[in-house]
Amino acid sequence: MRSKTNFSSNSVRGLAQMVKQITLISIGILGLFASMQPAWGIVSQISNCQELQDIAKNNDKDYVIVKDIDCKDFIFIPIPDFQGTLDGQDATIHNLTINADSQAALFRSARNAIIKNLQISDAEIVGGNYTATLIGNASGVTLKNIRVKSKINSQSYSGGIAGTVSPSFVRGTNIIDRPSQLTNIVVELDLISDNGSHIGGIAGTLEGSDLKSCDVSGSVRTNSATGYNGGVAGYLAVAEIGSDAELRSASIAACVSQVDIHTSTHGPYQSTLVGRVIGGKKFPAVIRHSIAIGTLNTPGFQGQLQIGNRIGNTFVD
Numbered sequence: 166m167r168s169k170t171n172f173s174s175n176s177v178r179g180l181a182q183m184v185k186q187i188t189l190i191s192i193g194i195l196g197l198f199a200s201m202q203p204a205w206g207i208v209s210q211i212s213n214c215q216e217l218q219d220i221a222k223n224n225d226k227d228y229v230i231v232k233d234i235d236c237k238d239f240i241f242i243p244i245p246d247f248q249g250t251l252d253g254q255d256a257t258i259h260n261l262t263i264n265a266d267s268q269a270a271l272f273r274s275a276r277n278a279i280i281k282n283l284q285i286s287d288a289e290i291v292g293g294n295y296t297a298t299l300i301g302n303a304s305g306v307t308l309k310n311i312r313v314k315s316k317i318n319s320q321s322y323s324g325g326i327a328g329t330v331s332p333s334f335v336r337g338t339n340i341i342d343r344p345s346q347l348t349n350i351v352v353e354l355d356l357i358s359d360n361g362s363h364i365g366g367i368a369g370t371l372e373g374s375d376l377k378s379c380d381v382s383g384s385v386r387t388n389s390a391t392g393y394n395g396g397v398a399g400y401l402a403v404a405e406i407g408s409d410a411e412l413r414s415a416s417i418a419a420c421v422s423q424v425d426i427h428t429s430t431h432g433p434y435q436s437t438l439v440g441r442v443i444g445g446k447k448f449p450a451v452i453r454h455s456i457a458i459g460t461l462n463t464p465g466f467q468g469q470l471q472i473g474n475r476i477g478n479t480f481v482d
Contacts, residue, residue: 214239217258225249230256230283240264243273243301253283255310261288261298268292268301268328269319275300276333277343281309288315294361295328296320297368298354305333305343312351321361321389324368324398325352325381331372332404332413341404341412345374354383354424362391365398365440366424373404373413382423382459392433395440396422396457401450402443414448422457431464436472442481452481 208227211217214236220228225248237260263269269292271285272278280299288298295301296319299311313325322328332344352366363369366381370393381397393399397420404413422438434441437457444450452472472481 214241214258218242218244220244220247220249220251223249228252230254230258233257233259235259236261241271243268243270245273247272247275247278247300250279250281251283252281255282255284257284257286258288259286261285261290261315263289264291265296266292267294267296269296270299270301270328272300274302275304275306277305279307279309280311281307283311285313285315288313290315291318292323293320294322295369296323297328298325298352300327301329303327303330303345303368306330306345306347308345308347308350310349311347314353315355317354317356319356319358319361319364321358322363322369323356323358323361324365325354325356325383326350327368329363329370329372330368330374330376331370332374339410339412341373344404344413347374347376348378350376350379350381352379352381352383354381354385356383356385358385358387358389358394360389361387362389362393363399363440364389364394365400366396366422367420368398369393370400370402371398371415371417372400372402373415375416375418376420377416377418379417379420380423381420384425384427386427388429390430392435393440394426394428394435396424396426396437396459397439397455399440400434400443401439401441401452403445403448403450405445411445411447414444414451416451416453417455418451418453420455422455422459424457424459426459426461426463428463435461435463437461439472442472 221244227250230253298313298315333342405411437459
Protein backbone atom coordinates (compact mmCIF):
# COMPACT_ATOMS: atom_id res chain seq x y z
CA MET A 166 0.00 0.00 0.00
CA ARG A 167 1.35 3.40 -0.99
CA SER A 168 1.82 5.88 1.80
CA LYS A 169 -0.04 9.15 1.58
CA THR A 170 2.08 12.28 1.68
CA ASN A 171 0.71 15.34 3.45
CA PHE A 172 2.15 18.82 2.71
CA SER A 173 1.83 21.41 5.44
CA SER A 174 1.10 25.03 4.57
CA ASN A 175 4.62 25.94 5.73
CA SER A 176 6.25 23.49 3.33
CA VAL A 177 4.12 24.77 0.45
CA ARG A 178 5.10 28.36 1.21
CA GLY A 179 8.73 27.31 1.45
CA LEU A 180 8.58 25.59 -1.91
CA ALA A 181 6.95 28.65 -3.50
CA GLN A 182 9.64 30.89 -2.05
CA MET A 183 12.35 28.62 -3.44
CA VAL A 184 10.80 28.71 -6.92
CA LYS A 185 10.61 32.52 -6.72
CA GLN A 186 14.27 32.79 -5.78
CA ILE A 187 15.31 30.48 -8.62
CA THR A 188 13.26 32.57 -11.07
CA LEU A 189 14.87 35.82 -9.89
CA ILE A 190 18.34 34.31 -10.19
CA SER A 191 17.55 33.13 -13.74
CA ILE A 192 16.32 36.59 -14.74
CA GLY A 193 19.47 38.13 -13.31
CA ILE A 194 21.68 35.74 -15.27
CA LEU A 195 19.78 36.45 -18.48
CA GLY A 196 20.13 40.18 -17.87
CA LEU A 197 23.86 39.77 -17.34
CA PHE A 198 24.15 37.86 -20.61
CA ALA A 199 22.19 40.57 -22.42
CA SER A 200 24.47 43.29 -21.04
CA MET A 201 27.50 41.33 -22.20
CA GLN A 202 26.30 41.03 -25.81
CA PRO A 203 28.17 44.10 -27.12
CA ALA A 204 31.40 42.77 -25.61
CA TRP A 205 30.83 39.50 -27.42
CA GLY A 206 30.36 41.36 -30.74
CA ILE A 207 26.72 40.29 -31.13
CA VAL A 208 25.59 43.94 -31.24
CA SER A 209 28.29 46.61 -31.16
CA GLN A 210 27.51 50.10 -29.94
CA ILE A 211 28.70 53.20 -31.78
CA SER A 212 29.01 56.51 -29.96
CA ASN A 213 31.62 58.51 -31.94
CA CYS A 214 33.01 58.94 -35.45
CA GLN A 215 36.03 56.71 -34.89
CA GLU A 216 33.81 53.82 -33.83
CA LEU A 217 31.73 54.46 -36.94
CA GLN A 218 34.88 54.28 -39.05
CA ASP A 219 35.88 51.05 -37.31
CA ILE A 220 32.92 49.23 -38.88
CA ALA A 221 35.41 48.65 -41.71
CA LYS A 222 37.28 46.21 -39.45
CA ASN A 223 34.19 43.98 -39.06
CA ASN A 224 31.89 44.82 -41.94
CA ASP A 225 29.47 41.90 -41.51
CA LYS A 226 28.44 42.53 -37.90
CA ASP A 227 25.43 44.18 -36.28
CA TYR A 228 25.72 47.76 -34.99
CA VAL A 229 23.59 50.32 -33.16
CA ILE A 230 24.27 54.04 -32.83
CA VAL A 231 23.56 55.04 -29.24
CA LYS A 232 23.76 58.84 -29.54
CA ASP A 233 24.28 61.68 -32.01
CA ILE A 234 27.75 61.72 -33.59
CA ASP A 235 29.73 64.77 -34.71
CA CYS A 236 32.35 63.98 -37.38
CA LYS A 237 33.65 67.54 -37.68
CA ASP A 238 37.39 67.63 -38.52
CA PHE A 239 37.31 63.84 -39.09
CA ILE A 240 38.25 62.78 -42.63
CA PHE A 241 36.12 59.71 -43.11
CA ILE A 242 37.27 56.84 -45.34
CA PRO A 243 34.39 55.01 -47.08
CA ILE A 244 33.65 51.60 -45.53
CA PRO A 245 33.96 48.78 -48.08
CA ASP A 246 31.51 45.95 -48.73
CA PHE A 247 29.19 46.35 -45.75
CA GLN A 248 27.11 43.21 -45.19
CA GLY A 249 25.85 43.71 -41.65
CA THR A 250 23.09 45.75 -40.01
CA LEU A 251 23.16 49.32 -38.76
CA ASP A 252 20.35 50.69 -36.61
CA GLY A 253 20.75 54.41 -36.10
CA GLN A 254 17.99 54.48 -33.47
CA ASP A 255 17.04 57.91 -34.90
CA ALA A 256 20.42 59.38 -33.98
CA THR A 257 22.11 61.88 -36.31
CA ILE A 258 25.58 61.80 -37.85
CA HIS A 259 26.64 65.44 -38.19
CA ASN A 260 29.29 66.97 -40.46
CA LEU A 261 30.30 63.82 -42.31
CA THR A 262 33.16 64.72 -44.69
CA ILE A 263 34.35 62.35 -47.43
CA ASN A 264 36.75 62.85 -50.32
CA ALA A 265 37.51 59.83 -52.52
CA ASP A 266 38.27 59.10 -56.17
CA SER A 267 35.19 56.89 -56.59
CA GLN A 268 32.48 55.29 -54.44
CA ALA A 269 32.67 58.27 -52.10
CA ALA A 270 29.99 57.56 -49.48
CA LEU A 271 29.61 56.40 -45.90
CA PHE A 272 29.68 52.87 -47.33
CA ARG A 273 31.68 52.35 -50.50
CA SER A 274 29.42 49.38 -51.26
CA ALA A 275 26.82 47.34 -49.39
CA ARG A 276 25.44 43.89 -50.12
CA ASN A 277 22.40 42.36 -48.37
CA ALA A 278 22.85 44.93 -45.63
CA ILE A 279 20.12 46.48 -43.46
CA ILE A 280 20.39 50.17 -42.56
CA LYS A 281 17.53 51.82 -40.72
CA ASN A 282 16.46 54.70 -38.47
CA LEU A 283 19.42 56.88 -39.44
CA GLN A 284 19.87 60.59 -40.03
CA ILE A 285 22.86 62.27 -41.66
CA SER A 286 23.06 66.06 -41.51
CA ASP A 287 25.35 68.61 -43.16
CA ALA A 288 27.43 66.04 -45.00
CA GLU A 289 29.96 67.11 -47.64
CA ILE A 290 30.86 64.41 -50.15
CA VAL A 291 33.39 64.81 -52.96
CA GLY A 292 34.14 62.00 -55.40
CA GLY A 293 34.10 60.64 -58.92
CA ASN A 294 31.66 58.01 -60.17
CA TYR A 295 29.34 56.20 -57.72
CA THR A 296 29.26 59.03 -55.20
CA ALA A 297 26.45 59.42 -52.65
CA THR A 298 25.75 60.22 -49.03
CA LEU A 299 25.10 56.68 -47.83
CA ILE A 300 26.18 53.96 -50.33
CA GLY A 301 28.20 54.08 -53.55
CA ASN A 302 26.95 50.74 -54.93
CA ALA A 303 24.00 49.10 -53.17
CA SER A 304 22.84 45.55 -53.95
CA GLY A 305 20.16 43.63 -52.09
CA VAL A 306 19.99 46.27 -49.35
CA THR A 307 17.11 47.19 -47.06
CA LEU A 308 17.01 50.92 -46.24
CA LYS A 309 14.24 52.18 -43.97
CA ASN A 310 13.59 55.50 -42.25
CA ILE A 311 16.61 57.32 -43.64
CA ARG A 312 16.97 61.12 -43.70
CA VAL A 313 19.97 62.94 -45.18
CA LYS A 314 21.03 66.51 -45.85
CA SER A 315 24.18 66.81 -47.94
CA LYS A 316 26.29 68.67 -50.47
CA ILE A 317 27.73 66.41 -53.17
CA ASN A 318 30.29 67.05 -55.87
CA SER A 319 30.54 64.06 -58.18
CA GLN A 320 30.66 62.69 -61.69
CA SER A 321 28.38 59.90 -63.01
CA TYR A 322 26.16 57.40 -61.18
CA SER A 323 25.54 59.58 -58.16
CA GLY A 324 22.64 60.31 -55.84
CA GLY A 325 21.52 61.64 -52.50
CA ILE A 326 21.29 58.15 -50.99
CA ALA A 327 23.10 55.80 -53.39
CA GLY A 328 24.98 55.89 -56.66
CA THR A 329 23.43 52.67 -57.93
CA VAL A 330 20.73 50.43 -56.46
CA SER A 331 20.18 46.86 -57.69
CA PRO A 332 19.35 43.34 -56.48
CA SER A 333 22.04 41.06 -55.15
CA PHE A 334 22.71 37.78 -56.90
CA VAL A 335 23.64 34.36 -55.64
CA ARG A 336 27.38 34.39 -56.14
CA GLY A 337 28.46 32.88 -59.43
CA THR A 338 24.90 32.75 -60.83
CA ASN A 339 22.28 34.93 -62.49
CA ILE A 340 19.77 34.10 -59.75
CA ILE A 341 18.54 37.03 -57.66
CA ASP A 342 19.33 36.57 -54.00
CA ARG A 343 17.56 39.65 -52.67
CA PRO A 344 16.09 42.82 -54.24
CA SER A 345 16.86 46.21 -52.74
CA GLN A 346 14.01 47.79 -50.79
CA LEU A 347 14.03 51.50 -49.88
CA THR A 348 11.24 52.84 -47.64
CA ASN A 349 10.58 56.21 -45.99
CA ILE A 350 13.50 58.14 -47.44
CA VAL A 351 13.93 61.92 -47.05
CA VAL A 352 16.71 63.78 -48.86
CA GLU A 353 17.72 67.42 -49.01
CA LEU A 354 20.69 67.91 -51.31
CA ASP A 355 22.78 70.25 -53.38
CA LEU A 356 24.47 68.08 -56.01
CA ILE A 357 26.95 69.31 -58.61
CA SER A 358 28.12 66.83 -61.23
CA ASP A 359 31.02 67.65 -63.52
CA ASN A 360 30.05 66.23 -66.90
CA GLY A 361 28.21 63.35 -65.21
CA SER A 362 25.19 61.29 -66.19
CA HIS A 363 22.83 58.98 -64.29
CA ILE A 364 22.21 61.44 -61.46
CA GLY A 365 19.22 61.27 -59.09
CA GLY A 366 18.00 62.88 -55.91
CA ILE A 367 17.69 59.43 -54.33
CA ALA A 368 19.80 57.24 -56.65
CA GLY A 369 21.59 57.56 -59.96
CA THR A 370 20.11 54.24 -61.11
CA LEU A 371 17.41 52.03 -59.61
CA GLU A 372 17.27 48.59 -61.24
CA GLY A 373 15.11 45.62 -60.28
CA SER A 374 14.37 47.17 -56.89
CA ASP A 375 11.66 49.14 -55.09
CA LEU A 376 11.48 52.65 -53.64
CA LYS A 377 8.42 53.48 -51.58
CA SER A 378 7.58 56.75 -49.83
CA CYS A 379 10.23 59.37 -50.46
CA ASP A 380 10.53 63.14 -50.29
CA VAL A 381 13.49 64.76 -52.00
CA SER A 382 14.28 68.46 -52.38
CA GLY A 383 17.16 70.68 -53.45
CA SER A 384 19.02 71.01 -56.73
CA VAL A 385 21.06 69.02 -59.24
CA ARG A 386 23.48 70.84 -61.54
CA THR A 387 25.32 69.16 -64.40
CA ASN A 388 26.81 70.09 -67.75
CA SER A 389 26.48 66.56 -69.12
CA ALA A 390 25.25 66.10 -72.68
CA THR A 391 24.44 62.45 -71.95
CA GLY A 392 21.49 62.98 -69.61
CA TYR A 393 19.80 60.31 -67.51
CA ASN A 394 19.18 62.81 -64.72
CA GLY A 395 16.09 63.00 -62.51
CA GLY A 396 14.78 64.46 -59.29
CA VAL A 397 14.26 60.98 -57.78
CA ALA A 398 16.30 58.71 -60.07
CA GLY A 399 18.25 59.21 -63.25
CA TYR A 400 17.29 55.76 -64.50
CA LEU A 401 14.59 53.24 -63.48
CA ALA A 402 14.72 49.82 -65.13
CA VAL A 403 13.93 46.16 -64.71
CA ALA A 404 16.79 43.88 -63.70
CA GLU A 405 18.04 41.79 -66.58
CA ILE A 406 20.99 39.78 -67.79
CA GLY A 407 20.99 40.45 -71.49
CA SER A 408 17.92 41.37 -73.50
CA ASP A 409 16.26 37.95 -73.16
CA ALA A 410 16.85 37.34 -69.45
CA GLU A 411 14.53 39.59 -67.47
CA LEU A 412 14.67 38.87 -63.77
CA ARG A 413 12.61 41.38 -61.81
CA SER A 414 10.46 44.50 -62.09
CA ALA A 415 11.35 47.90 -60.63
CA SER A 416 9.09 50.44 -58.94
CA ILE A 417 8.80 53.87 -57.40
CA ALA A 418 5.72 54.68 -55.30
CA ALA A 419 4.46 57.58 -53.20
CA CYS A 420 7.39 59.89 -53.91
CA VAL A 421 7.51 63.67 -54.11
CA SER A 422 10.37 65.45 -55.87
CA GLN A 423 10.98 69.14 -55.26
CA VAL A 424 14.35 69.03 -57.00
CA ASP A 425 15.34 71.64 -59.56
CA ILE A 426 17.44 70.22 -62.39
CA HIS A 427 19.92 72.61 -64.06
CA THR A 428 21.86 71.55 -67.16
CA SER A 429 24.09 73.65 -69.37
CA THR A 430 23.54 71.38 -72.38
CA HIS A 431 20.38 69.91 -73.83
CA GLY A 432 20.98 66.21 -73.13
CA PRO A 433 18.32 63.51 -73.48
CA TYR A 434 16.45 61.71 -70.72
CA GLN A 435 16.23 64.46 -68.12
CA SER A 436 13.28 65.30 -65.89
CA THR A 437 12.26 66.44 -62.45
CA LEU A 438 11.07 62.92 -61.49
CA VAL A 439 12.87 60.15 -63.43
CA GLY A 440 15.20 60.69 -66.37
CA ARG A 441 14.42 57.44 -68.19
CA VAL A 442 12.14 54.48 -67.44
CA ILE A 443 12.77 51.12 -69.11
CA GLY A 444 10.42 48.18 -68.76
CA GLY A 445 10.89 44.70 -70.18
CA LYS A 446 8.66 42.35 -72.11
CA LYS A 447 7.90 40.24 -69.06
CA PHE A 448 8.40 42.57 -66.09
CA PRO A 449 7.29 46.21 -65.94
CA ALA A 450 8.91 49.33 -64.58
CA VAL A 451 6.27 51.06 -62.48
CA ILE A 452 5.80 54.57 -61.05
CA ARG A 453 2.74 55.02 -58.84
CA HIS A 454 1.27 57.99 -56.99
CA SER A 455 4.38 60.12 -57.39
CA ILE A 456 4.85 63.69 -58.53
CA ALA A 457 7.58 66.19 -59.31
CA ILE A 458 7.04 69.86 -58.55
CA GLY A 459 10.59 71.04 -59.18
CA THR A 460 11.74 72.76 -62.37
CA LEU A 461 13.81 71.43 -65.25
CA ASN A 462 16.11 74.15 -66.56
CA THR A 463 17.85 73.13 -69.76
CA PRO A 464 18.58 74.92 -73.04
CA GLY A 465 15.34 75.03 -74.98
CA PHE A 466 13.12 73.99 -72.08
CA GLN A 467 12.10 75.30 -68.68
CA GLY A 468 9.26 73.83 -66.66
CA GLN A 469 8.03 70.59 -65.13
CA LEU A 470 8.65 67.28 -66.85
CA GLN A 471 7.69 64.13 -64.96
CA ILE A 472 9.33 61.51 -67.20
CA GLY A 473 12.17 62.25 -69.61
CA ASN A 474 11.63 59.11 -71.72
CA ARG A 475 10.10 55.69 -71.28
CA ILE A 476 10.19 52.53 -73.35
CA GLY A 477 9.02 48.93 -73.04
CA ASN A 478 6.50 47.69 -70.49
CA THR A 479 6.04 50.71 -68.22
CA PHE A 480 3.18 51.88 -66.02
CA VAL A 481 2.83 55.39 -64.64
CA ASP A 482 -0.15 56.73 -62.69
